[in-house]
Amino acid sequence: MPTPLIEPDPTRSRVYLDHAATTPLLPEALAAFTDAAARVGNAASLHGSGRAARALVEDSRERIAAAFDAHPSEVVFTSGGTESDNIAITGVYAARTAADPLARGVVTSTIEHHAVLEPVEVLRTRGAEVRLVAPEGTGIVDAAAVTAAVADLEQAGVGVALVSLMWANNEIGTIQPVAAVATALRERGIVIHSDAVQAGGPCPISFRESGVDLMSLSTHKLGGPMGIGVLLAARDVALEPIVQGGGHERGLRSGTLPVASIAGFAAAVEAVTRDRAAESSRLVRLRDALIEGALGLDLGIIVGGAWTPGSAHDRLPGNVHLIVPGCEPDSLMFLLDTAGIEASTGSACQAGVPGRSHVLDALGLDLDGPVGVARLTLGHSSGPADVEAALAALASCIPQARAAAAVGAGT
Incomplete structure (x- = not known):
């Protein structure tokens, strides 16, 4: 059952967490x-x-x-x-x-x-x-x-x-x-x-x-x-x-x-080269706060890919990739968007067509049923308030997305 497109509330402030797709101009x-x-x-x-x-x-x-x-x-x-x-x-x-x-x-x-x-x-x-x-x-x-x-x-x-x-x-x-x-x-x-x-x-x-x-x-x-x-x-x-x-x-x-x-x-x-060291450390702190906060929601979230807290050696400093079993990826994205969180499921270069990611499949995770993904990527415009807003939205949207998936499956 496809999820209806819900237009975001224009009165709600927007939180941009899709820097991996494109970053605001410096x-x-x-x-x-x-x-x-x-x-x-x-x-x-x-x-x-x-x-x-x-x-x-x-x-x-x-x-x-x-x-x-x-x-x-x-x-x-x-x-x-x-x-x-x-x-x-x-x-x-x-x-x-x-x-x-x-x-x-x-x-x-x-x-x-x-x-x-x-x-x-x-x-x-x-x-x-x-x-x-x-x-x-x-x-x-x-x-x-x-x-x-x-x-x-x-x-x-x-x-x-x-x-x-x-x-x-x-x-x-x-x-x-x-x-x-x-x-x-x-x-x-x-x-x-x-x-x-x-x-x-x-x-x-x-x-x-x-x-x-x-x-x-x-x-x-x-x-x-x-x-x-x-x-x-x-x-x-x-x-x-x-x-x-x-x-x-x-x-x-x-x-x-x-x-x-x-x-x-x-x-x-x-500008990026000049500020890289300080900006990397700042983004690692925000990234880790978002990952740790998401895991702390106790919603069965899985971190996609290597992650060493405090380090940018195995993972980009601003990348948060959350795997959410039990919900459709497009449902979760639409709900997050409605809640004011601008994120993605993966690459923005696939003509805007949602679907299962080849990268997710390549990880070899043994997951049955629908699997949602939230790629929340931070950049130079991101701050602690964005992390807090994203965590609040995840806490609300994931149960809704799972409920929608259950209805769609007739359970």
């Missing part, structure tokens, strides 16, 4: 964006306005590179994380198989974002040999399991074109052993990609020291404008473009550069 990013947007100039034009736009783009490129310990020439601007993932996966596979038709192997995990999993599945239809590595029950992929999948392909006579492992999961917030995988595979000459969209803000990342060849980033996850992202691409990695045009961005991503958005990206990432 003041520095908004100021940089609006200042640049007031100017005219295509960064590819040769006149004065065009040269000024190009200078702003290149200054921003240098600042973004510095924030992630990369060379400016390794910064390729895209429309966001999804496009960056697609360029990395499809582009590497095309280049590698063109050079060596036997290099058809692709290894990734079962908990990747759909922006990775779906391009990989398309490659499978084109002849790729794909190995999907499941995480442990903690939601962390074992580096040894990734190297074993690579060895399995090689023993079958298949060269491995690409390994892709996300830096941090977008639903359960678990941080993956990307550097360990890169170290283990360094001598094999395999291209390694990491979707670091969720990690770019809260995690200190050195592209140079990570060992990966390609890394996807998106600014709206860290307080910058929507519609702009980056693919960090080592200069020695062969990539085929997926869009043909004017040859912009090392020939990898043709199209007019959105100068104002790029300026906003640079301002946001500098």
Whole structure:
């Protein structure tokens, strides 16, 4: 029985706990964006306005590179994380198989974002040999399991074109052993990609020291404008473009550069880098208070993924993922929304269609019946009052959602 859509009460204050979907613009990013947007100039034009736009783009490129310990020439601007993932996966596979038709192997995990999993599945239809590595029950992929999948392909006579492992999961917030995988595979000459969209803000990342060849980033996850992202691409990695045009961005991503958005990206990432240590500690305290408070409601809530109180080493500092047996996920979300809590069940990049999460399935939990999920993610606009409001809403909404599920099941 579908849950009717109930419009939120407009008189009730809203609590935004969906920073993993998008984070409110930081003041520095908004100021940089609006200042640049007031100017005219295509960064590819040769006149004065065009040269000024190009200078702003290149200054921003240098600042973004510095924030992630990369060379400016390794910064390729895209429309966001999804496009960056697609360029990395499809582009590497095309280049590698063109050079060596036997290099058809692709290894990734079962908990990747759909922006990775779906391009990989398309490659499978084109002849790729794909190995999907499941995480442990903690939601962390074992580096040894990734190297074993690579060895399995090689023993079958298949060269491995690409390994892709996300830096941090977008639903359960678990941080993956990307550097360990890169170290283990360094001598094999395999291209390694990491979707670091969720990690770019809260995690200190050195592209140079990570060992990966390609890394996807998106600014709206860290307080910058929507519609702009980056693919960090080592200069020695062969990539085929997926869009043909004017040859912009090392020939990898043709199209007019959105100068104002790029300026906003640079301002946001500098602000995040400056405040990261203090902000991470603050968010860990809020995260732990929310998780501990939810468990203290005695409603049978399960924490999805690894969680070490007081630590941001195995889980993103602002990620709270609660598994709630006995209720439908859409029912719980609608009830929370009506109560003024803006959260989600998982990725916001699935066209707004609710349903069972592939990440939840990958955890291997033995749960019968309907299972609700609340992903409550904190960010720079979150505070203790938001935690208190969320706990009050959970205490009220979970019993209602379970009652609705029981009615729908005819029990």
